[in-house]
Amino acid sequence: MRLIFAALMALFLTVPAIGAPPPPQDAAGINSFGEALLGLGESYRAATEFMRVLHHFPEDRENSRRALTGLGRAYTMAGRWGEAAGVYSNIFKSDPSEVNRHRLGASLYQAGSFSPAVSILTGEESDSMRTLATLAWLKEGDLSEPPPGLDANLIHEFKNLPQRSKTTAGVLSALLPGAGHYYVDRPLDGTIAFVINGLFIWGTVNAAQNGRDELALTLGAIELIWYSGTITGAVAGAAKWNHREKERFFSRHEAGAFPAWSLIPIPGGGALAWTSRW
Amino acid sequence: MKRSAAFICLIFLSAAAHAWWNPPGWEPSAEEEPHFAVSPGEVITDSLLNLYRSTQGSVGGSSCPSYPSCSAYSLRAIDLYGPLVGTVLTAARLVSEGEEGNFAPVIHKGRPLVYSPPEWDMAYLKGER
Numbered sequence: 001m002r003l004i005f006a007a008l009m010a011l012f013l014t015v016p017a018i019g020a021p022p023p024p025q026d027a028a029g030i031n032s033f034g035e036a037l038l039g040l041g042e043s044y045r046a047a048t049e050f051m052r053v054l055h056h057f058p059e060d061r062e063n064s065r066r067a068l069t070g071l072g073r074a075y076t077m078a079g080r081w082g083e084a085a086g087v088y089s090n091i092f093k094s095d096p097s098e099v100n101r102h103r104l105g106a107s108l109y110q111a112g113s114f115s116p117a118v119s120i121l122t123g124e125e126s127d128s129m130r131t132l133a134t135l136a137w138l139k140e141g142d143l144s145e146p147p148p149g150l151d152a153n154l155i156h157e158f159k160n161l162p163q164r165s166k167t168t169a170g171v172l173s174a175l176l177p178g179a180g181h182y183y184v185d186r187p188l189d190g191t192i193a194f195v196i197n198g199l200f201i202w203g204t205v206n207a208a209q210n211g212r213d214e215l216a217l218t219l220g221a222i223e224l225i226w227y228s229g230t231i232t233g234a235v236a237g238a239a240k241w242n243h244r245e246k247e248r249f250f251s252r253h254e255a256g257a258f259p260a261w262s263l264i265p266i267p268g269g270g271a272l273a274w275t276s277r278w
Numbered sequence: 279m280k281r282s283a284a285f286i287c288l289i290f291l292s293a294a295a296h297a298w299w300n301p302p303g304w305e306p307s308a309e310e311e312p313h314f315a316v317s318p319g320e321v322i323t324d325s326l327l328n329l330y331r332s333t334q335g336s337v338g339g340s341s342c343p344s345y346p347s348c349s350a351y352s353l354r355a356i357d358l359y360g361p362l363v364g365t366v367l368t369a370a371r372l373v374s375e376g377e378e379g380n381f382a383p384v385i386h387k388g389r390p391l392v393y394s395p396p397e398w399d400m401a402y403l404k405g406e407r
Contacts, residue, residue, distance in 0.1 A: 229370040
């Protein structure tokens with residue numbers, strides 16, 4: 001019995017040894033494997049391979065640069081924009097080309113670092129970079145004085161986006177429950193609010209007229225909650241309407257402003273021809 | 279013999295624990311800490327909501343088109359902003375739920391759900407979103 005148990009233990013103990021990765025020997029091979037993983041959408045496993053190259057072969061400049069590019073792509077695929085910006089910042093320091101500037105700026109933009117994105121992208125001839133710089137500046141929120149080099153038409157369009165006033169929505173709902181919802185393009189919600197409030201007001205008045213004070217008080221208290229909720233919903237609805245307009249504006253212009261990213265060719269094989277936007 | 283079996287089970291369990299890993303950014307979301315009511319109003323509203331969730335809510339199934347569901351939204355809103363504001367926010371949610379999908383993102387949790395937590399609604403009201 002003990003012998004069987006010992007054999008089983010030995011088998012269990014061998015599992016980690018089988019599963020362990022081989023020691024790194026060839027930076028190009030690891031990079032190639034990482035790129036293949038990227039092609040399969042396995043971004044975090046690919047990132048590990050690229051980090052392996054950067055850790056074990058820091059002196060191999062060509063493969064380190066290739067690994068950094070792959071690592072940046074892995075982070076962008078995973079939506080980890082802060083890390084991607086860090087990687088592209090390193091790449092940009094060693095190779096300040098327009099493509100790398102665009103990638104760094106776009107990563108910063110996606111990471112929510114709008115001020116650095118404006119600094120990186122401003123002053124470039126490329127239309128897409130100027131658009132992205134303008135969008136980053138608009139997202140910063142301070143619209144007082146635009147820095148030179150931004151797209152004036154885009155700023156004008158943003159400043160003239162249609163808006164719904166929160167005050168108007170609230171006052172309309174206070175005067176006629178549901179009217180504020182109609183104002184912010186929610187006719188169904190407005191009808192529901194009107195019917196609920198109408199029923200509870202009718203119930204309260206009816207109970208009071210029939211001398212059922214406790215019921216009138218209860219229904220009145222519940223109606224007060226519905227009434228407050230209707231006004232609150234209309235005010236929030238106006239803010240949501242404005243937010244949606246801004247989101248639509250940004251997604252409309254972001255569509256053509258982000259850089260294209262081509263996958264690195266696989267050594268010894270056919271080049272991967274596809275290009276994607278991120 | 280029992281000790282050996284227990285040991286083997288332990289090895290299996292440790293292997294399973296080892297296999298459960300996620301790279302940073304892909305971890306499952308942490309469970310929220312349990313919240314305990316701190317005011318009489320909160321005790322009453324929480325009790326009513328929990329009664330609903332454990333009876334009608336569990337029998338009727340999850341038919342709410344939003345995430346979090348309206349009862350979960352209400353519990354969260356009362357937890358965050360107190361029973362008065364939480365109840366008003368819940369009423370606003372119930373009234374405005376029908377067309378929320380036109381304004382809020384849709385997420386998938388087995389079925390498409392409109393994502394609208396109370397924190398967002400409060401941020402809209404305060405002008406922070």
